[in-house]
Structures are given as structure tokens and as C-alpha cells.
Amino acid sequence: MSSARDYQTKPRPFELLLAQDEIARRIGELGQQITRDYQGRTPVLIGVLKGCVIFLADLMRAIKIPVEVEFISAESYRVGARQEEEIKLDRRFTNALRGRHVLIVEGVVDSGRTVITINQELAAVEPASVEVVTLIDKPASHRRKLDLKYVCFTLGNEFVIGFGLDNTQRYRNLPFIGRMLED
Ligand code: IMP
Ligand code: MG
Numbered sequence: 001m002s003s004a005r006d007y008q009t010k011p012r013p014f015e016l017l018l019a020q021d022e023i024a025r026r027i028g029e030l031g032q033q034i035t036r037d038y039q040g041r042t043p044v045l046i047g048v049l050k051g052c053v054i055f056l057a058d059l060m061r062a063i064k065i066p067v068e069v070e071f072i073s074a075e076s077y078r079v080g081a082r083q084e085e086e087i088k089l090d091r092r093f094t095n096a097l098r099g100r101h102v103l104i105v106e107g108v109v110d111s112g113r114t115v116i117t118i119n120q121e122l123a124a125v126e127p128a129s130v131e132v133v134t135l136i137d138k139p140a141s142h143r144r145k146l147d148l149k150y151v152c153f154t155l156g157n158e159f160v161i162g163f164g165l166d167n168t169q170r171y172r173n174l175p176f177i178g179r180m181l182e183d
Contacts, residue, residue, distance in 0.1 A: 007174060014161055014171070014178035018153060023135075023163060023177065024058070026152045030133065031062020034103070034150065042066045043101040045133075048114065049073040050172065051107025054164040055135040055152075059105065074114045087117040093125045102127045103150075106134040107164045112142045136160060136177070153177075 005012075034043070045067050047056040052071075060067060073090035102122060109115055115132055122130055133150040140157055161167050162174030171178070 014180050016176060017155075017158075017160060017179040018163075018177040020176050023152070027055070027058045028062050030150050030152060031059060031064070034059075034133070035064045038063075038065055038101060040065075041101050042068060043103050044068045044070060044097060045103050045105050046118075047071045047105045048107070048118065051135075051164050051166070052105045053107075053172070054175075055107055056105045059133065072118065074118065076114065085113070087114050089117065089121060093122050095125055097122065097125045097127050099126070099128050102130045104130065104132045106132060108136040108138065108160070109134045109146065109148060110138050110141045112144055112146045115146065115148075116144060135163065136165070 042065070045056065045060060047053070047069065049071050050073075056069070060069060072093075075088045075090075076085040077088065104115060104118055104122075106115060109132070115134075119130060131149040132146075134148060135152045137148055137151040137154050138157065139154060159167065159180045160177050161171035161180055162177045164172050165177070166172045167180055
């Protein structure tokens with residue numbers, strides 16, 4: 001186990017929010033719940049890069065039934081002066097997912113636009129079911145009604161980093177979740 005103090009940066013622009021043991025305990029619980037819910041099936045976990053990486057690695061080992069793993073890369077970017085961000089997915093889903101039980105594995109659901117875009121793409125290949133698993137949910141930021149079945153932690157509007165989550169591509173390697181401090 002390492003502490004927030006181990007991270008070698010000065011100044012340290014974050015504070016500890018969720019410790020490693022607390023995260024591990026919640027992922028263990030979610031793994032048990034998914035194991036029960038998908039008994040007798042082989043779900044396909046689709047990790048949404050890059051924020052999913054550490055969460056997915058731990059979650060898949062906490063699930064005690066067979067699973068398959070796929071990845072999709074999602075990037076949001078602003079187009080010109082428009083307020084709305086476009087979500088760009090790096091590939092389209094194939095017919096291999098037709099009739100399968102799919103779990104979308106996210107690091108953080110904020111506005112919900114990424115998850116909604118992935119869901120719309122997935123619908124075209126007619127999976128048997130689609131549910132979302134997320135490490136962090138920020139319900140106050142959702143722009144549309146979302147049905148997230150498996151949530152590790154629910155937060156307010158704070159910006160968090162670590163355990164796969166970044167701030168301008170940094171801090172993904174922190175083994176805990178920290179809250180960015182105002183500068
Ligand atoms: P969405 O708004 O639900 O589509 O999420 C868009 C993306 O915003 C996420 O995939 C993250 O990359 C990023 N994001 C939102 N909130 C946070 C946060 O607290 N920490 C790190 N990334 C975040
Ligand atoms: Mg990001």
C-alpha cells in the first residue's frame with residue numbers, strides 16, 4: 001500500500017479521497033454481485049479506454065464466472081465554438097456481440113454522453129442485454145436520465161484523479177483516488 005504522500009510531485013495538487021483498501025473492498029462486492037447476476041452466462045466486458053484500465057483489471061479478477069474482454073476507445077472533443085462535445089469512438093461494434101450479455105466498464109460517468117453514445121452504437125448489433133459498470137458516478141452532472149446498474153462510488157461535482165483517471169493524461173498511475181485541489 002502506498003499513501004498520497006508517496007507520489008513524487010511538488011506541489012501535490014490533490015488530496016486523498018478514496019483509499020486503496022476501500023476501493024478494493026467495493027470492487028470485491030461488485031464482482032460478487034456480477035458473479036451472482038450472470039450465473040450460467042459468459043458476459044462480455046467492454047472496457048472504455050483509457051479510464052477503465054485499473055478498474056477493469058481488478059474487477060475482472062473479482063468475477064468468478066467466465067468472461068470475455070473487449071476494449072473501445074472514446075474521446076470527447078470540442079468542435080469549433082460549439083458548447084457540446086463530440087464523442088468519437090475508435091471502432092464500430094461487430095456482429096460478434098449479437099445476442100451477448102454486455103457490460104460496459106467505465107472509469108467515470110460524468111455527463112453520461114460517452115455511455116449514451118456507446119449504448120446507441122451497441123443497439124445496432126442487438127446484444128441480449130447491456131448494463132453499465134462504473135468506478136465513479138457523478139449523478140449531479142448527468143444530462144439525461146441514466147440507468148447505471150453497477151456503481152462503485154457516487155460522488156458530487158469534484159474532479160478526481162488516480163486509479164486510471166487522469167487530469168490532462170497525468171495521475172492515472174496513482175493506486176488510490178484523489179480529489180484535485182483548486183489552484
Ligand atoms: P461523460 O461526460 O460521462 O461523457 O464523460 C466524459 C469524460 O470526462 C470521461 O470519460 C472522463 O475522461 C472525463 N471526466 C469527467 N469527470 C472526470 C473526473 O472527475 N476525473 C477524470 N476524468 C473525468
Ligand atoms: Mg480524461
